[in-house]
Amino acid sequence: MKSFLHLKAPEEARNEYFSIFDSFRLSTEKIKSDFGLDRILAKDLFAPESLPAFNRSTVDGYAVRSKDTFGASESLPAFFKVIGEVNMGKPTPLEINSGEAAIIHTGGMLPKNADAVVMIENTQTTLIGEIEVGRAVGHFENMILAGEDVQSGSLIFERGWKLRPGDIGALMSVGMIEIEVYRPLNIAIISSGDEVVDPHFEIHQGQVRDVNSYTLSALVQKYGGHSHLYGISPDNRTIFSKIARQAFQENDMVIITAGSSASVRDLTAEVIQGLGEPGVLVHGVNVRPGKPTILAVCDGKPVIGLPGNPVSAYVIANLFVAPLIRKLSGQTNFFWEQKINGILTVNLASSSGREDWVPVNIIRDEHSKNCLIEPIFYKSNLIFSIIKAEGFIRIPPDITGYSANSEVEVVIF
Amino acid sequence: MKSFLHLKAPEEARNEYFSIFDSFRLSTEKIKSDFGLDRILAKDLFAPESLPAFNRSTVDGYAVRSKDTFGASESLPAFFKVIGEVNMGKPTPLEINSGEAAIIHTGGMLPKNADAVVMIENTQTTLIGEIEVGRAVGHFENMILAGEDVQSGSLIFERGWKLRPGDIGALMSVGMIEIEVYRPLNIAIISSGDEVVDPHFEIHQGQVRDVNSYTLSALVQKYGGHSHLYGISPDNRTIFSKIARQAFQENDMVIITAGSSASVRDLTAEVIQGLGEPGVLVHGVNVRPGKPTILAVCDGKPVIGLPGNPVSAYVIANLFVAPLIRKLSGQTNFFWEQKINGILTVNLASSSGREDWVPVNIIRDEHSKNCLIEPIFYKSNLIFSIIKAEGFIRIPPDITGYSANSEVEVVIF
Incomplete structure (x- = not known):
């Protein structure tokens, strides 16, 4: 240039x-992820481990081997022996053999050999230590597999990503308590x-x-x-x-x-x-x-x-x-500029050959859900008239303005 | 309730x-206005003085009495004696009498008796200390009057106003260097x-x-x-x-x-x-x-x-x-939620009778300027799939979904 x-x-x-x-x-600096809101990642981030780290139930119910439920229905339930309960937050020592089930809660770790969870709504307790299952479950039903959310080593955020609230939680979910940011x-x-x-x-x-x-x-x-x-x-x-x-x-x-x-x-x-x-x-x-x-x-x-x-x-x-x-700043995730479309209330002239930015107020019509866009006519140098504007519309250089009732786009600064 | x-x-x-x-x-606290960004005013604020505090020129040129220019044109210019220059930032001792003009710059204070400014483009220097004015100016032309921006005592911000960058400058313009915020x-x-x-x-x-x-x-x-x-x-x-x-x-x-x-x-x-x-x-x-x-x-x-x-x-x-x-927080100026309209790329089903919030990605078509809205299908409990969403669409409880090519509204969280 x-x-x-x-x-x-x-x-x-x-x-x-x-x-x-x-x-x-x-240049970059290392910070605690807790303080990462609105900061911009200086490196691509890869998952240091898989998430979830183990097979988890997504419902409250009973962990089973799915093939043991094949053919089960309300009229012809399958019977299971309840061998125990999966405790939350601990590796379970339980192991499911044919005809066996274990009580499991949402988020609980599936016991060895279990490949599905029967929802509690689809079971009935008959004798103590025994349940009836009134609905068959498929392989991997009502559970998420280890690594199904994120695979260890996969790219989770790219360099230039500006961190939003949910991103901070996501970093914590894989134990990334420190990050490098610009x-x-x-x-x-x-x-x-x-x-x-x-x-x-x-x-x-x-x-x-x-x-x-x-x-x-x-x-x-x-x-x-x-x-x-x-x-x-x-x-x-x-x-x-x-x-x-x-x-x-x-x-x-x-x-x-x-x-x-x-x-x-x-x-x-x-x-x-x-x-x-x-x-x-x-x-x-x-x-x-x-x-x-x-x-x-x-x-x-x-x-x-x-x-x-x-x-x-x-x-x-x-x-x-x-x-x-x-x-x-290095930011690459711009998301979306804040813009509102609406209907111009009056004619708005502009000198052709020059780009005009006109301050406007936005009136939301609660019935039609349309926005009415009302230009603010101001003199150069008047601060308060323009500061109170809710947005600006751009009149491109190749037109001489907009007529009333045109649809226009308002940029919110 | x-x-x-x-x-x-x-x-x-x-x-x-x-x-x-x-x-x-x-409860409220007093802070310096410099630190006011995104804080919320706890009191209505009234202008402690008028702005501008004096009649100001909005152009570079000559302060005159407008009636002395009446009838002036390029072919029949009016002549003025230049009696001095208005210095910036000081009260001017100059006083304009009939047939007199004073050099003035944009933002300068109009001398006594002057009620308009002739733009420099519409003047010619003929003899030293004399100008020709080739265009008449009206009363108060090319100037702003004391108090035209804000009148002393007028309401400038209401309680509950969340301060944006321009608002901080506006507070400073009337000397409000301290504010009470929630x-x-x-x-x-x-x-x-x-x-x-x-x-x-x-x-x-x-x-x-x-x-x-x-x-x-x-x-x-x-x-x-x-x-x-x-x-x-x-x-x-x-x-x-x-x-x-x-x-x-x-x-x-x-x-x-x-x-x-x-x-x-x-x-x-x-x-x-x-x-x-x-x-x-x-x-x-x-x-x-x-x-x-x-x-x-x-x-x-x-x-x-x-x-x-x-x-x-x-x-x-x-x-x-x-x-x-x-x-x-007491905020009353919500401005506008960030929303994007776009065209749904696929059919999207929802259980009738329940409000669904579906995460989506937004693909901007640079040619048509339309946004294509692509739902993210996720399993409950998967963090990363949803965190990367650019927005969410709401499926109201009274419908069973949207068909492909429907226009939908995306809320940016």
Whole structure:
């Protein structure tokens, strides 16, 4: 990908930019599996043993040799001598010979020679120590075989798998109490602008509080990274470059939100360009909001410049930063982006030739189960109108909008 | 809701059981807003000030009095004297009189008497200190007014709002650096069964490792609770009751996974019944997997008994435990459950009269953008087959299944 300064389509910019990091690999760390939720496996995992480790009953009843039940029916039951009970959690010393049965509970270990379990519902106790079986059972009926769940040595999770709650239990089931995962990405966040102040301090006329550092930091946390705030740089090349260089050296990735005026946006690009080779690859993406986005690679590390406008920064963070974090984190099981289809309530115009992302609210019609999609009309720079949006719809560059009653797809950020 | 022992439909059981906790309220704590991601607001929040705090430009250009531009066009431009530049981040001392303009940047504070901004693209510098304006601007054009985003005193977030990344930034924008949130729910988890052992210890023939404690613990974490493992109780009433009582006293909620045989399931119900009044309300839900689910309220606290079978426990945890945690946590903004519609690849039969939850894989057809939904056929007790599922489809009790090519809805757990 060569450097270029014309506006890129978002999809194209993302694909080309992301492909640069195809061979990026984080270092790894060992953790206890108990703490594995949402962590990403750094190695393929193979089952160290088979599961279950022994033949288990799936019902409450009697372990038997299936051939002894052949032909048994309610009108012509088969008789069995009960030779004992399988205790839970212990290897059973019992051994089933012809005409014999043993009491067994769900999950119990089948005794030697037993190859099926008769459900208790299909038996009657006649004499003490004897049962009638009123239904034949087939070979391996009402039981699972050793190794039927997982075979020792089989692949159970692939490298890049992000662990969900059930996965943690599954690891424990085969005794994998420690796992190797990718360490979290360290991501530096820098805000800039002479007018921007830390919200923890007093504000004066003409100043605005830093919003982007905190939105971005929470977004990084949401996707499993560690965020590191480097504060707010003034619009001064020397200071800005110094902060950016330190952030760059101490992290895997840097996100800078630019000052909002055109002159200061150029300063951001220059500061990024100074961090390493090749530098800025994309300066301007054909999307609204978010046009002045900068995508750069400096000595192999991603550096992204976001618009200073909090609304634009929020949208672009979801369109570019979040998927890049997922990619660099090593995650390969993306499952499904959260999307809702619904019916647009009004006409929605868009400039042809540019991708638009429009914030919307979703109204669920409990009768029809349809969702009504209501666009939020907002002015650039208004934070609260857009923050309360339940999702966004994308208007592709090749159309001029959607008419009312169109079916549209809402992406939940 | 009175105690009953017949099988409840899942929807009915959930609605009746959950309604008992309508007035449940967690205590609250104050935290720094920086740490607010995924926390739940315990109070309605009102804006302590207006945003923006001053009239701001939304473009780079010149602040003017709009009436001075009336009639201006490219062929007949209006002339303005440039009296200075608005510095970012400071109150400007400038004051615009008739025929005057001031350089202003995006986000800059409008000088006194200015009521619009001319975009730089619509101006030309003629003499030093003078510009030509080639396009008229309307009153308040290219600016946002003080308070246009949020008015001081207006409601910005309601009690029960779970904070997303953009919300954290929004709090900072109005200087709310500390918030009051509900404390996390403390949830006790008890496994039981003579055959169940802690995965951190050696396992012997006939034993199985505890899976449910770890799956449930991760699920509790996922929904923002604090999980506390009370280990594995043997199938002994005295010991089981003692563990259950301690767990009950130390937590807001208790989840017990029962031993898997019928006799031991009754023991779980008895132990729960002994914890407080009224005790067990639902013993058996008409769903597969998961029929032997126990729903109880003991002295106002929820106690849930899950089947010991890890597959059943996993499904019921998602159907009952997860939504109950969300409810008790105080969360009111649920947004949207993650669901995918797709086309079923095969016929899928179900016992009429019972709700079935069937694990599925989702295959996205990149051409048609349709999802193909492929059921996973599994045996009870097989952990890995179900853990790898991407979602579940619900077959309601009043139908006997779906035919191939039906459109079905997949719930992502």
